[in-house]
Amino acid sequence: MIRTVLGDLDPAEFGVCDAHDHLFLRSPRLPGEELDDPAAAERVLRDFAAAGGRALVQWTPYGMGRGAADLPGLSRATGVHLVAATGLHQAVHYEPELLAGLYEGLAELFTAELTTGLRDAPAGVRAGLIKVAGDYHGLGPHTRRVMAAAAEAHHATGAPIAVHHELGTAAPDVLDLLCGQYGVPAHRVILGHLNRLPDLRLHRHLAGSGAYLALDGPSRAHHATDHHLFDTVAALVEAGHADRLLLGGDTTTRTARHSPGPTHLLTSVGPRLDREFGPGLSRRLLVTNPAEALAVPRSAA
Ligand SMILES: [Zn+2]
Numbered sequence: 001m002i003r004t005v006l007g008d009l010d011p012a013e014f015g016v017c018d019a020h021d022h023l024f025l026r027s028p029r030l031p032g033e034e035l036d037d038p039a040a041a042e043r044v045l046r047d048f049a050a051a052g053g054r055a056l057v058q059w060t061p062y063g064m065g066r067g068a069a070d071l072p073g074l075s076r077a078t079g080v081h082l083v084a085a086t087g088l089h090q091a092v093h094y095e096p097e098l099l100a101g102l103y104e105g106l107a108e109l110f111t112a113e114l115t116t117g118l119r120d121a122p123a124g125v126r127a128g129l130i131k132v133a134g135d136y137h138g139l140g141p142h143t144r145r146v147m148a149a150a151a152e153a154h155h156a157t158g159a160p161i162a163v164h165h166e167l168g169t170a171a172p173d174v175l176d177l178l179c180g181q182y183g184v185p186a187h188r189v190i191l192g193h194l195n196r197l198p199d200l201r202l203h204r205h206l207a208g209s210g211a212y213l214a215l216d217g218p219s220r221a222h223h224a225t226d227h228h229l230f231d232t233v234a235a236l237v238e239a240g241h242a243d244r245l246l247l248g249g250d251t252t253t254r255t256a257r258h259s260p261g262p263t264h265l266l267t268s269v270g271p272r273l274d275r276e277f278g279p280g281l282s283r284r285l286l287v288t289n290p291a292e293a294l295a296v297p298r299s300a301a
Contacts, residue, residue: 001295001296001298002014002081002083002128002291002294002295002296003083003114003126003127003128003159003296004055004075004081004082004083004128005068005071005072005075005082005083005084005121005125005126006072006075006076006081006082008298009081011291011292011294011295012291013081014054014055014081014287014290014291014294015053015054015055015081015287016052016053016054016055016266016286016287017053017054017055017056017057017081017246017286017287017290017291017294018048018053018055018056018057018247018248018249018262018265019057019190019214019216019246019247019248019289019290019293019294020057020059020162020190020192020214020216020246020247020248020249020250021056021057021058021059021216021248021249021250021251021262022035022058022059022060022250022251022252023035023041023044023045023056023058023060023067023071023074023082024036024041024058024060024065024066024067024070025060025064025065025066025252025253026064026065027064027089027093028092028093028094028095029092029093030252030253032254033252033253033254033255034065034254035065035067035251035252035253035254035257036065036067038067038070038073038074040257041067041070041074042074042077042078044251044257044261044262045074045077045078045080046078047261047262047263048078048080048261048262048263048266049078049079049080050263051263051266051267052266053080053262053263053265053266054079054080054081055080055081055082055083055290056080056081056082056083056262057082057083057085057128057129057162057248057290057294058071058082058083058084058085059085059129059131059162059164059192059248059250060084060085060131061085061086061087061088061089061131061132062086062087062088062102062109062110062113062119063088063094063098063102064089064093064094066084066085066118066120068084068118068119068120068121068125069120069121069122071084071121071125072121072122072125083127083128083129083294084118084121084125084126084127084128085127085128085129085130085131085162086109086110086113086114086118086127086129086130086131086153087110087129087130087131087132087146087150087161087162088102088106088131088132088133088146089131089133089164090133090135090142090143090164090166091142099142103145106145106146106149107148107149107150107152107153107156109149110127110130110149110150110152110153111152111153111156111157113126113127114126114127114128114130114153114156114157114159115156115157127159128159128294129159129160129161129162129190129294130150130153130154130159130160130161130162131161131162131163131164132146132147132150132161132162132163132164133146133163133164133165133166134163134164134165134166134169134170134171134173134174135166135170136166136167136169136170137166137169137170138170138173139170139173139174139177144177147174147177147178147182148182150178151178151182151183151184152182154184154188155183155184157296158188158296158297159188159296160188160189160190160293160294160296161178161184161188161189161190162190162192162214163178163189163190163191163192164192164193165191165192165193165194165196165197166193167193167196167197168193168194168195168196168197168198168199169197171191171194171202171206172202172205172206174189174191175189175191175206175209175211179209179211185210186209186210186211187210187211187212187293189211189212190211190212190213190214190246190293191206191211191212191213191214192214192216192248192250193214193216193217193250194206194213194214194215194232195215195216195217195225195228195229195232196217196225198227198228198231198232200231200232200235200236203232203235203236204235204236204239204241207236207239207241207244207245208239208241210244211244212244212245212246212289212293213236213241213244213245213246214246214247214248215229215232215233215245215246215247215248216247216248216249216250217229217248217249217250229269230272230276233245233273233277233285234276234277237277237281242281242284242285243284243288243289243292244289245284245285245289246285246289246290246293247265247269247285247286248265249261249262249264249265265286266286269282270282270285270286273285
C-alpha cells in the first residue's frame, strides 16, 4: 500500500504521478519565495489533474512549512492523491534552536509521523516517505544524524527514503551510509536531483545499485537540468534501467510557480518520452515506477 494523506491506497490506484514536488515550502534560505498559499496549491493541483495527473509526492520535510493541515482538504477538493514527507533537510534550512531540540528522539519523531500522524496536521494524517539531504560532495555531522534516524524509521515502517543531493553530488556516500552501513535495501532509496550533475557513468552505476533515480526539476527554469534530461533518460534506458526512473517537477519557489510546473511532465516530457523511446515509457516512469517506489508491505506499517 501507499500511505497518502487521506489513508492507505492500493498502488494500482495511484495513477500518473509527479514523484518529487512541493505544494508548500518555507526556508530561511529562500526569503520572499515561500510556498504557503493553499489557493495557489489548489490551482497547481487542478491544472495537474486536468492534464491527467492523479498523484503528487511532496518532499517537504518536518519544520519547513509543509502545509500538513491543508494537504487532506486539497487532496479531497482536487482528487489528486498526495503523499507527505517526514524527515529533515540540511541544517541551513532551519533555525538552530529548532534543531537543537530535535536531535534527541529523531528516529521516534520520524516513525511517529509515519505511523501515528504528522505533528502539524489533524490526527491520523500520516507521512508516506522520509526526506533527508546530503551535503556538497560529502555528508556532515547533521546529515549523518538525520540519515541514521531515517534508517531506523525505515526499518520500523518500511517507508522509502527520499534524498536531496546538493547539486547532484554525494550519492555514492549516501548509498554507502544508508545501505552499506545501516542495511536499508537500495530499492527503498530514492535519489533526487542527480540530473544537476550530468555524469552519466555515475548515474548508470547508481541505477545499477537498485536505487530509484528521481529526475526532477522541469519547474526550475534557472537550473540546467532540462538541458540534460533526455540524454540522461536515454543513457539509463539504453543501459536497462528504465525501471529505476522517476520524474518530478520539484517546484520550490514562488518564482518557479510561474514555470510550467507539474503539468509540464504530462503535457511535454511524457509525450516526448514516448516519441523518442517508444510508447509505454512515459507510463513506466509516471505510473508503474512511482507505485513500486512508494509502496510498502501492509505488514510493515
Ligand atoms: Zn525538492
